[in-house]
Amino acid sequence: MPRRRALTAATAVTTLLLTALGTAAARADTPTTLYVDRTSTACSDTGPGSDAAPFCTAQAAADTVEPGQTVMLRNATASGPVVISRSGTAAAPITFSGVLTNQSVPGIDGALLTIRNAQYVNLDSLRTHATGGAASVALVNAQHINLSRSTLMSAGSGTRDGLDIDGSSSDVNVTASSFLAYLGTAVKVAAGASHVTVASSWLTVAQANDIGLDAEGTTDLRVAGVSVEVQNGTGLSITGSSSGSVENTAISPLSHTQIVVSADSAAFVTADYNAVTADPSTDTYRSAYNWGGQRFTSSAEFYAATGQGRHDLDTLALDAPFPAVADGSPLIDSGDADAPGESATDVGGRARVDDPLVPNTGTGAGTTDRGDSEFQDPLTVSAVTMAPTQGPAPLPVTVTAAVQNTWSTPVTGYTFDFGDGTPTQDSTVPSISHTFQNPALAAGGTYTVTVTVHGADGVSGKGTGTIKVGSPGPLVPHLGFSTSSTSPSSVGATLSAISPWAVTGHTVDFGDGSPVVHADGPKPQLQHTFPGPGTYTVTDTATDAGGRSATATQQVTLGTSFTPLVYPPRVLDTRIGTGGRKAKIGPGGIVKIKVAGAQGIPAKGVAAVTMNVTDVNASTDGVITAYPDGSARPGTSNLNFRAGQVNPNLVTVPVSNDGYVDLYNASGSVDLVADIQGYFRTSPVNAWDPSATYYLPTTPTRVVDTRIGTGGQKAPLQPGQCLTHSFPAVLPGNGAVAAAVLNVTATGASSGGWIGVYRGGSVQSIASNLNFQAGQTTSNLVVVPVSDGAQFCNHAGSVSLIVDVQGYYFSYGGQPATGYLPLAPSRLVDTRNGTGAPKRRLGPNSTLRIKVTGTHGVPVGATAVTLNLTGIGSDKGTYLTAYSGGTRPTASNINLAPGQTRPILATVPVDSSGYITVYNYNGTVDVVADLEGYYAPVAPLP
Template sequence: MRLRHAVGLSAAVVSAVVGLPLPAVAAEPPAVLYVRSSNGFCTDSGPGTEARPFCTIQAAADKVQPGQTVDVFQGDYLEDVVVRRSGEPGKPITFRGRGRGRLGRAALHSQPSIAGPSRLPVRISGQHDIVFSGFEVKGFELDNVSRVELSGNWIGKSDSETVRPGVSVTGPSEQVTVERSVFHETTGGGVKLGAGVTGTRISGNDFATVFGAPAVSVTDAPGTLITSNTVHWQWSTAIAIDLAGASDHATIANNLVTMGTVQVSAASTAGTSVDYNSVSSASPGDLYPAYKWADVSYMRAADLTAATGQGKHDGGASVQFDSAYWPLSVPLVNLFGAGHGSTDSADPQAPGVPATDLLGHGAVDHPDVANTGPAGSFRDRGAYEIVGLDDVRLEAKGTVYEPPTGPAPFTVELKATATNTWPTKLAYTFDFGDGTAPVTTADATVRHTYTTPAEYHPQVTVTDDRGGRVTDRLEWPVRVGEDKPLTASLTVAADSGRDPLAVTADVTATASSPWPISNLSYDFGDGTAQPVDGYGPAHHVYARPGTYTVKGTVTDASGATVTSTGQVTVAYTPSGFTAIAPTRILDSREPGSRYPRLGPGETMDLYVRGRSTGATDIVPPGATAVVLNLTATGGTANSHLDVYPSHLARSATSNVNFGPGQDVANLVTVPIGPDGLVVVRNNAGYVHTVADVLGYFKGDSPDRFTSVAPARLLDTRSDDSALGQGATRRLKVAGAGGVPANATSVVLNVTATESTSTGFFTVYPAGTARPAAGSNLNTVPGRNIPNQVVVPLGADGSVELYNRAGRSHAVVDVFGYYSPDGKGLFTPVTPTRLLDSRDGSPFGPGSVRTVGGVPAGATAAAVNLTATETTTPTHLTAWAGGSARPGTSNLNATPGLDVPNHTTIPVDAQGRFDLANNAGTTHVVADLFGYYRNQ
């Protein structure tokens, strides 16, 4: 069963005299404000309607008015709630938790949970006329309040926190009610009342597990009513109920205390009554008394009565509890019979007795127990009534969580499933909620026809001949509408916050049809279709930019189908750049690596975006493209690696060309796929792969690109200053080659030549530790090995160039830089081939060709160049069309090898660049991966 609390709301009636103008009045505030944290349309700045609810309880608490109810949907609310507003007498402010489940035999507590980052209790100070009902909370702190009711709450802590009671009431507070709630694992006792608190009612609560202090602790707080509570587990204290100081004129009645002492101080005895309780000693061996009255201990009720006249109808029989309800303290049903002293023996007229027990049951006459309450009454002691008729569940037959829906007239079959352990006859009273007379029947199933379009909430009440009574209301309403044709209206929009190429599609209008939606699906126009489980929006990520026609198809329960269409354009956001210290994300050589060695034609999905080291993402959500240094090592055949966004078919481009036994590195700039992945494919043989992230492009990244005329910054051959083994050379970049002092990172082409040993170069910011991620390019004796490098500049505008082994000359050319005041934003493209001279004639010695295909208006392009079928050692140079040829190189080619190099090439206004071959003949392949445009 669920924790229930009924709150009466007054209805305002406005009348007017016919013929007289009505005066202007302010609009009545809505009766209910809604809070739903899991609703994607919630906002704390909105109206708090059911369609646009608040996201947080605090937002509603700061706006609620007297007489309004804050209706809170089930969910976890990670906030500390402080109530700063008051209601009015007869018009309280009500906070009502809405749970989907029930507090039944599985002891589920599915109320909305309030657990803020500080794990603070709900705080109410200086306010009045407030109801807080139906929540799972860490506790409540009330100070200087009046007419505050806490009911139907699950109060407790399940972890080690600051010791404090479940409910604390201090200051000159009055008329506070703590009713029909569960206290579970409270670390500082249950309810604690401080000096000056008056007129508190503590009734119908289950103090299931209380640590460190009494279940009820009252100090200098007169007029307290402690009625019909169950105190089951008391840890670290032998006192269950404690009236200390001058807490006079109190009532302790109808309580069930299984292990603990009821203690009343001498100054609290005046006008105080103890009766109709079941109190067991705090230990089975009678080491502690059941009562302590005016500082005198009494082991059992008879001793207390003989000495003081109190507790005339108290008892001390032990009680066993139903484990099916754990951690609730519900006594076992049909077990104790006449010997069970707490059954049918309470005083139903005792001050503060709640209308129902904690689970919503009224007084029920146990068939096997004599009625020993006043005048033969049969109310049970404690928080729970032992019942045979335990629960009922109402459903529209064939539906559980979805509402039965259809056109008027609409017939619904309602089915009530009752739980009854006694041999009693049951009567079912169905109230259909449409103004027709309720129907009482012995049948658990009825049919009813609704004739007027509206929403209806039928309910059933089940009674037995012992006074048992349970009620349930259909959780989802019956929806009856006019019989109109089905219509649908689709909205579809880019959703770049979810992914650069993401969209959200939603059928927003199907209200014309009275039938429930039976099927909803979307066709996104790229060959993918997506059915929707339930009814709502769908999210989709496209593999490539473009304009797509999206279709939403809706089918209702009558079989009617309608399709609505819309167009959406998705594109990569022009992005700034963020350079990072080289970070290794792939090394298939490592034992146990999640990534395998690649065989012929095999691919791997490389997880790039959202992957983190510690608490930081290497490439954050929203990034459009990533810059990698990709190395092929240990290859067994002439092959190449291709890198392209996931969800795309294999690209016709290539990134790294290698031969058997070669270690070949190349820079890769590639768009990131819709799931944060890029695909790495090997063409032939077997090969290991190593990948280091050097940076990423993202819409809000601060640094923008500026292209410069290619310029040579270093050539160690000019003064024969080659780098020796383990040597490092500092190279000042800022202030040279057109790179300004405020540049943050730089695009270099680094070439190793005349190397005496196999090794590698590493380029990194000056003044920082050499990164553990390894190499930027690999050195090979007798070969010229180039690679483009994107590297942050050190504090003095320099980089360090490190040689791992042997002796090698280094050539460094600059092609551009990133800075906060730059203008170039990068737009990735689906890898596209711009040139393949194998389709025509090769480049001859000194020949120059103009290459187009980069979008007009671009200032530079990210291009992968590959030289193949080369006849003599040579180099390729690329530069903006129409400008002077620079004295630099982009790629050094070797006969018999396919040599790639990533290049950042300036282009003219039409998106063209010139490409020249120095010597011999060679074929050239050029693949585009993105471009820069000034913004």
């Protein structure tokens, strides 16, 4: 059969030792056998060498063995050379079998095993592994030696051979054996030796310039049916007035020269039916033959010049594994069956057979293959299939074997081994039924089923298959999602399910109104494009081979990513005509503002903008509502103001498809100023886009209070003074901080003025974040880039400053990120009329819990909500704090004077129950909360 041989010593050592141990263990115990087992507690070098009381060393057995006896080496490790000096007879030879190795002790000279001055000794099924500079086996003045079915290896430091035959030895017959010399020659014959046969064997050397078989001055050398594997060395070298023949050999094309016969031997050596291939294109000195000092690169050239090699082949593939043989190989049925020394079996003990698919071009019987191996009937089981492929125990299964039978050999039957401990079953057909009664305990919960096919010619072949047999259990689908780095709304869905049965398919509803999708198989992957940002409920219905179905749902969010602006542009100022006409907005008036495509904001892909809207010169109390242009105006408010005051509020508002937002004034007339602080893009998380950031709400924390010295300054900010504060550069487990979300409060102002908040070190702009008047306490939400810290600059009068951190925008860092989903504004709570809460004012030191998930379009699993929070008509000075529940933070969102109405934009974390909490410090106050959008974990990148 075809096989592949590795040249590495490590691989060869492992293979030979494993094979050796198996062979030794299989030997029969006979009365004529002496045993060597150093691991036995009963071993003794004084005998008797029985199975129960073996010798400890191989040398003790060698010194005791008598003609007709066999020495079985079970666990024999030699600390020095082993010498066989006792002889057998022609009718009763001495035999050594088993495994012999030596300790890697530097300085060991000679060979691991030496037959010295002895006759009629057989080395049969012997495995030797010599290290430490020792050769494997040596023959010194030895006659009538048979080496068969053995493997001899020499590896380690120093140049040593596999088999050394000295010049005084004769009648040596080597058959069906393998030799490996890591440094040296596989088989070496010294001058003077005679009648040496090497047949049906494999010779390999692992180092360059080594020799497979090196014979010098050998009389009657017979080399037949040998495969030689060598790299850049010589395959066969016959020198020193040698005589004999070389036939049916196959030599590796990688050798420098395949066959070398010196001038003084050329007249006495015959060569034919060999397979040699030279490749002079890689080295001009490569040759198939060096005969009598003349180089030849082809068999035709060699035959024409010498008359030798008439039937030689030089067609071995240069790039094929050597000497792998398959049907059609020129090595098959092309050898000389009558070659001197040729054996009736190959290296594996297999008989010569006729390949019916290959013409018989050899001599004699015409069925002898060249090289060490005889290609056998390739009858085998190519596949073993199960129906069903898996299921819970007890599981009835039909096992079917597919047979590869290129020789059309009559099949006599099949043997099935189910791998579950039950007896094997024989059958005359390749299909059989079997019930696996118990779950498989092996890794993966599988049984391995082995089927053996039997041919009429005595050949058998095997094949295996696996069947997964588990315990009864439910069908449990699972969905996984990943977003694309190039297509914002394209999501990859990975479908899987756990079941003791094979999962047969999935049906998926992506929850966006698109047609359901059917996919076969246990783990299909689908790509789906959603209509745009949003939270969608995806439903997967899985089916299995047991006829069951089960459904799983999972929400997938395509969020928007936030880009803060270092220099917030002013897009509206009705006092001077920026962004529109120069005029106040009257009652019921609407101002339309172009935001997408304006002043550095992208023209496309903008989902929402965050802008600071300030009312100035109001003629009466009123409210402003922000909403996307072209959509219905919601019944909510973003900015509540009083006549004679200046009131800012941060607004996050969706943008229409054509890039506009509208500001609606409910009553009176008022000037409006709008400064954009950042925008949300309609792209999901993209780790390769450093400009995209995502929000992490935190527990509100006070970082500046100039009234008491928090943040480093215990004094009001004077006109033109800036206070600088540093923020963390990185959020552990998330990414680099891009911007901070701050609640900024001005109180105790000596005159009207405004605060601008800028990135540290940047040029101040005309955009304002917080406008106030003398004696007025005003707060506003601010989003500011903080890569170099933030500076808070007062532009008029003196004023105390309070700063509370509400959260951070960060660049994607591999952790689950949250995306913002803007919604059409809706009113969550209004305590004035009982919307979403009892119809009563919020009292002192009291809290109001507001349900936010599972309502108004906010899905369960949202991490935070953005809302416009308004305190209305407080009867005492107070403040409101919005938080997720639990321990109340010391920070505030809105500071209210008696009778004051103030709004503020707040992004509030949601607790595990889907609620937020609003706290009132003092007096009573009505609370209005208008939902603007929410944050939710977005589908991760692949």
